[in-house]
Amino acid sequence: MSIDLHNAVAVVTGAGSGIGRAAAHSFARRGARVVVTDLDGERAKAVADELGDGSAAAACDVTSLDDLLAARDLALDRFGRVDLVMNNVGILAVGPVEDIPLEAWQRVVDVNLLSVVRSNLVFLPVLLEQGSGHVVNTASTAGLLPYGFDRLPYTATKHALVGLSESLALYLRPRGIGVSCLCPAGVATNIVEQITFYGEPAPPKGPKFPVVDAESVGELVADGVSENRFLILTAPEAADELRELGADVDRYLSRLIKDTP
Numbered sequence: 233m234s235i236d237l238h239n240a241v242a243v244v245t246g247a248g249s250g251i252g253r254a255a256a257h258s259f260a261r262r263g264a265r266v267v268v269t270d271l272d273g274e275r276a277k278a279v280a281d282e283l284g285d286g287s288a289a290a291a292c293d294v295t296s297l298d299d300l301l302a303a304r305d306l307a308l309d310r311f312g313r314v315d316l317v318m319n320n321v322g323i324l325a326v327g328p329v330e331d332i333p334l335e336a337w338q339r340v341v342d343v344n345l346l347s348v349v350r351s352n353l354v355f356l357p358v359l360l361e362q363g364s365g366h367v368v369n370t371a372s373t374a375g376l377l378p379y380g381f382d383r384l385p386y387t388a389t390k391h392a393l394v395g396l397s398e399s400l401a402l403y404l405r406p407r408g409i410g411v412s413c414l415c416p417a418g419v420a421t422n423i424v425e426q427i428t429f430y431g432e433p434a435p436p437k438g439p440k441f442p443v444v445d446a447e448s449v450g451e452l453v454a455d456g457v458s459e460n461r462f463l464i465l466t467a468p469e470a471a472d473e474l475r476e477l478g479a480d481v482d483r484y485l486s487r488l489i490k491d492t493p
Contacts, residue, residue, distance in 0.1 A: 234410060234460035235366050238263030240315035243307050243355070245294055245347070248275025251370065251419060252320040254450030256283060262454055264316070267307045271321075294321045294347035300354045308358075316457060317355045318368040319348045320414075323426040324386040331431030337385045344389035348396065359409050366410040366457050369397045373417045373470045377477060378485065379438020401462055410460045412453070417441035417467035419449055438488055441467035 242259045246252040248270030256266045256279055265286040270276040273291030280289035288310045292299045307314045323343045325336040348369055359365035374380035375390030394413055401411035418441050444466050456464040465471060477484045 234458055235315055235364065237316075237454065237458060240264045241267070241307055241311040241313050242316035242318065243267040243269065243303055243314055244318040244320060245269050245292060245303075245351070246271075246321040246370075247279055247318075248272050249279075250423065250446050251414075251416065251449050251453075252318070253279050254446040254448075255318055255320065255368075255453045256287075256450075257447070258450035258454035259316070259457075260284075260286065262458070265311050267303060267310070269303050294319075294350065295342050297350050297354070300350050304354050304358065313362065314355060314358050314365065316366045316368070317351060317359075318370070318453070319351050320368075320370040321347055322370065322372075322386065322390075322423075323428075324383050324423070325428050325430060326383045326386075326433065327430030328432065328434050329381060329384050332385060333430070336428060336430065340385035340389055344386065345392050345396075348393060352400075356404075356409075359404075360407060363408045365408075366412065366460075367400065367404070368412045368414060368453060368457060368464075369393055369400075370414045370416070371397065373415050373441065373465070373467065373473075376415055376470065377438060377473055379488065382434045397462075410457070412456050412460075412462055412464055414449075414453055414456070414464045415466075415470065416449055417465075417470060418443035419446055419466060439469065439473050441469060 242264045244252050244256050247256045247268040260266050260283045268276045268280045268289045269292035276289040280287040290303050290306050292303050325332050371393040372390040374387045375394040380387030397413035449466050
């Protein structure tokens, strides 16, 4: 069921910078043709120019179904198929829980979670019809572990995205389509551009993971797709934390509360 990235066609959202850009490069190095999309069309074009002739670029607002339909049609018109879809857009609202307004919650849910719902509506019929392909959803270790109360809308949507991806794998894998869930920890990107702050920041509680570069994450994603691996972690230590959480949730929460100032 794993796909061969050589000559595959990938559509990547949020690919104008950071993890999306790195993944696009990693896919291209393995022979994939890549449709680079980003809210900032100039950034998308710059990355496509870096990749060369086997690429195309489009401005894409993932809160717009029409923009995602246009990205799909670009891939089909230019390359004749879609094999890989990477949903890789995320924004954050950061601050004390009681200071983050409802409007901020709605915006984060629309971008982080409903964007993937829209992507499924647009791309899954193509993949299901051809009986092959792969979907990568970028979640976060904050969607696996309970440490992100200082960015609660982000944490909630990333937990939802992990659950969505797990259930999607149960549905799609028997139909020949792989699903991977990328859960990065610290990654050196320009994510600060996507953060809105409210109130006085509260110190987070939780494990400290090493920060890695985006290029390393791109390689992890490409390898994960080639190996049809569901969970892709940038910090192996997160797996140990997840096992501890699963063994005893109350004990794990108590340790976080006790050990973190």
